[in-house]
Amino acid sequence: MATSSEQQKNEQKQKAAEAALDYVKANLPQQAVIGVGTGSTVNFFIDALASIKHDIEAAVSSSEASTERLKQHGIRVVDLNSVSELPIYVDGADEIDEHMRMVKGGGAALTREKIVAAVADTFVCIVDSSKQVGRLGRFPIPVEVIPMARSYIAREIVKLGGDPVWREGVTTDNGNWILDVHNFDILDPIHLEQQLNNIVGVVTNGLFAQRGADVTIVASASGIQTLK
C-alpha cells in the first residue's frame, strides 16, 4: 500500500501531468507529432494525452514501456527517423536544478530520452517538488555502457571521483547496462557530462546539462508553478 508521502507525490505527479496537457493544448500545432518521455510522472501524462489523441498526428516515444502505454490508449507511435520536426517533448526527471539542468535515467531510458530531447524544440519537464535540488548529484548519475566495457568504465569513473555501482539485472532497451554513480561532487554539470561522454564505451550519461529543459512544470502542495 502507498504511504501518505508516496500518495502525495503521486497526486503532485498527476497535477504536473495535467498542467503539461494544458501546455500542450495551448502550444502544440494541430496534427503535430509530440515527443513523450518515460517514467511514473510521464505515465500520468500519457493517460491525460489520450483525451486529445485526435488532435495530434502521432507520438515519438523514448522507451518500449511508453510505446506500449501510448498504443494501449490508441495513440499512434512513429519512429523518430520519420520525423523532421518535434515541437514539444514532455518528460520527467530524477532531479532538476534552478537552471533546468537535470539528472535522468532512474528508469534506464536515458539514451533514447537524450536523443528525443535533442530533436525537440521545447523540452517540457514535469516534476513533483521533491525533484527540485540546489545542486545535482544526490541522485546517483546513471551511465549507460556497452556491456563489455563495464569494468573499464567503472575504473575511469573512479578516477573522476565517482563511486559506480552496476545496476545488476537491468538491460536497457538498447541492450546495454547501467552504472549508477554515487558521490560525485558536481560543481560544473556540463563539464562532467562531457567527461563521462569521453570515456570509451559510454553510450550516454544521465546528466542533461548541455541540453536542459526549456519549461519546467512543478507540482507542490501549494499548487502548480511553470518556470521558463
Ligand SMILES: O=C[C@H](O)[C@H](O)[C@H](O)COP(=O)(O)O
Ligand atoms: O529513465 C527514466 C527517466 O529519466 C525518468 O524520466 C526519470 O527517471 C523520472 O521518473 P519518474 O517520473 O518515475 O520519477
